[in-house]
Amino acid sequence: MTHWLIALRAIAGREFLRFLHQRERFLSALVRPLVWLLVFAAGFRAALGLSITPPYQTYITYETYIVPGLCGMILLFNGMQSSLSLVYDREMGSMRLLLTAPLPRWWLLFCKLLAGTLISVLQAYAFLGISAAFGIWLPWTGYVTVFPALLLAGMMLGALGLALSSLVRQLENFAGVMNFVIFPTFFLSSALYPLWKMAESSRLLHDICAANPFSHAVELIRFALYGQVNLPALGWTVLALAVFWGLGVWGYDPRRGMIQRKG
Amino acid sequence: MSLSLTDLSYAFGPRQALDGVGFSVPEGRFCALLGPNGAGKSTLFNLLTRLFTTRAGRIDIAGHDLARNPRAALAQIGVVFQQTTLDLDLTVLQNLRYHAALHGLGGREAATRIDAALDRLSVADRARDRVRDLNGGHRRRTEIARALVHRPAVLLLDEPTVGLDAASRAAITDHVHRLCADTGLTVLWATHLTDEIAPADQVVILHRGKVLANGSAAELAPDGDLRDRFLALTAEPA
Numbered sequence: 001m002t003h004w005l006i007a008l009r010a011i012a013g014r015e016f017l018r019f020l021h022q023r024e025r026f027l028s029a030l031v032r033p034l035v036w037l038l039v040f041a042a043g044f045r046a047a048l049g050l051s052i053t054p055p056y057q058t059y060i061t062y063e064t065y066i067v068p069g070l071c072g073m074i075l076l077f078n079g080m081q082s083s084l085s086l087v088y089d090r091e092m093g094s095m096r097l098l099l100t101a102p103l104p105r106w107w108l109l110f111c112k113l114l115a116g117t118l119i120s121v122l123q124a125y126a127f128l129g130i131s132a133a134f135g136i137w138l139p140w141t142g143y144v145t146v147f148p149a150l151l152l153a154g155m156m157l158g159a160l161g162l163a164l165s166s167l168v169r170q171l172e173n174f175a176g177v178m179n180f181v182i183f184p185t186f187f188l189s190s191a192l193y194p195l196w197k198m199a200e201s202s203r204l205l206h207d208i209c210a211a212n213p214f215s216h217a218v219e220l221i222r223f224a225l226y227g228q229v230n231l232p233a234l235g236w237t238v239l240a241l242a243v244f245w246g247l248g249v250w251g252y253d254p255r256r257g258m259i260q261r262k263g
Numbered sequence: 264m265s266l267s268l269t270d271l272s273y274a275f276g277p278r279q280a281l282d283g284v285g286f287s288v289p290e291g292r293f294c295a296l297l298g299p300n301g302a303g304k305s306t307l308f309n310l311l312t313r314l315f316t317t318r319a320g321r322i323d324i325a326g327h328d329l330a331r332n333p334r335a336a337l338a339q340i341g342v343v344f345q346q347t348t349l350d351l352d353l354t355v356l357q358n359l360r361y362h363a364a365l366h367g368l369g370g371r372e373a374a375t376r377i378d379a380a381l382d383r384l385s386v387a388d389r390a391r392d393r394v395r396d397l398n399g400g401h402r403r404r405t406e407i408a409r410a411l412v413h414r415p416a417v418l419l420l421d422e423p424t425v426g427l428d429a430a431s432r433a434a435i436t437d438h439v440h441r442l443c444a445d446t447g448l449t450v451l452w453a454t455h456l457t458d459e460i461a462p463a464d465q466v467v468i469l470h471r472g473k474v475l476a477n478g479s480a481a482e483l484a485p486d487g488d489l490r491d492r493f494l495a496l497t498a499e500p501a
Contacts, residue, residue: 003366009364017352097362098365100337100342102334102335103334
């Protein structure tokens with residue numbers, strides 16, 4: 001195994017061990033979408049009528065509609081959580097250790113991003129499993145075909161977190177940034193309501209939702225759960241990943257001296 | 264020379280943190296980088312570890328230019344940062360395995376080197392303990408052991424005794440001096456405490472980003488009182 005792969009395995013292993021040590025994080029990551037699914041969706045079931053739109057071929061319940069959006073929610077919160085841990089690591093020093101390893105910096109950041117995403121995907125699968133236990137079944141092949149979509153969406157949202165963490169210098173400032181990012185990103189998307197429904201109330205809001213990369217990530221997951229590829233969603237998600245990744249790598253460039261400054 | 268710095272400068276906006284810093288440390292030498300708070304020691308460490316880069320000046324580590332060949336140069340340094348960089352929830356062994364892997368070491372080779380490094384720093388009996396359960400002295404030893412796993416040519420330590428009691432401070436200082444003598448390791452030890460320096464050590468006095476003196480402790484303070492000499496050189500005008 002080459003040096004690069006040994007490092008990848010170690011970084012992923014460390015993230016996994018940290019995840020095991022933070023059971024509360026796992027529980028809160030599951031409870032949040034489950035509350036939406038079992039409480040919010042149940043309450044709004046009657047209020048929000050849904051027409052048959054792809055990938056659905058028949059009428060579906062509101063709970064079924066929001067499952068992909070809630071998978072996206074898990075990936076979004078985890079992406080932000082791992083970027084928070086990046087800021088924490090930077091302040092606490094372990095990021096210094098990582099960045100002084102004799103490997104290209106982009107590879108070290110990629111390892112960190114992939115490791116965080118795999119943990120997110122694991123949680124999304126746990127959520128899908130619990131949803132199934134509550135009677136929200138999806139085509140069984142969907143549980144397999146959704147994997148690459150979850151991975152890609154998770155990487156894109158993790159890269160967003162990486163880019164943000166490189167720009168935010170202190171941990172205290174990060175909570176504010178998270179509020180400004182997470183809530184608009186989630187609510188201005190197709191996670192909870194289809195975009196055509198949004199268009200009925202406001203064209204502007206519809207356009208904002210349509211431009212939101214998170215909407216495309218959710219649609220990518222939605223179609224993948226039914227064994228289909230939504231090509232525009234795939235394209236926009238890949239483009240957003242490339243932009244956020246580029247920003248993140250630029251943000252962590254040593255020429256910018258991103259590590260906490262002091263003499 | 265194991266470590267060579269030539270005309271190194273770095274500025275945070277208008278504030279010049281380092282101004283034409285240059286010195287060399289030969290193989291197997293213990294070099295104390297002595298400077299008061301704010302002298303530029305941490306900035307220098309950030310440049311040596313490539314957390315910052317600069318176009319002004321040059322750093323060579325074991326013959327590798329850090330700017331042109333960063334991976335080869337970084338492979339030759341072991342670092343102990345001022346703040347602990349251990350993962351407190353992992354065991355000593357898990358922390359060292361992680362570091363070994365970042366340097367491309369895995370399997371049996373990593374295990375052998377980790378055992379040897381822990382033995383050398385007398386922390387082998389704590390290998391399976393969580394770092395959170397270690398005292399400050401043992402944590403520092405663990406960090407030094409970790410920095411040695413990949414057998415670097417140069418060991419950089421940024422005020423490694425901060426926050427330790429007198430006994431732990433003396434023990435760690437002795438350990439690192441012995442490492443130099445026994446293994447030919449080159450050490451750059453940043454500190455503002457003159458009692459951590461032996462008469463034969465090289466001393467570089469850094470103040471306001473400039474090198475004020477460079478020589479052996481015995482040369483800089485022939486009367487043996489390095490502390491007075493240091494205070495005289497770095498005294499601020501009233």
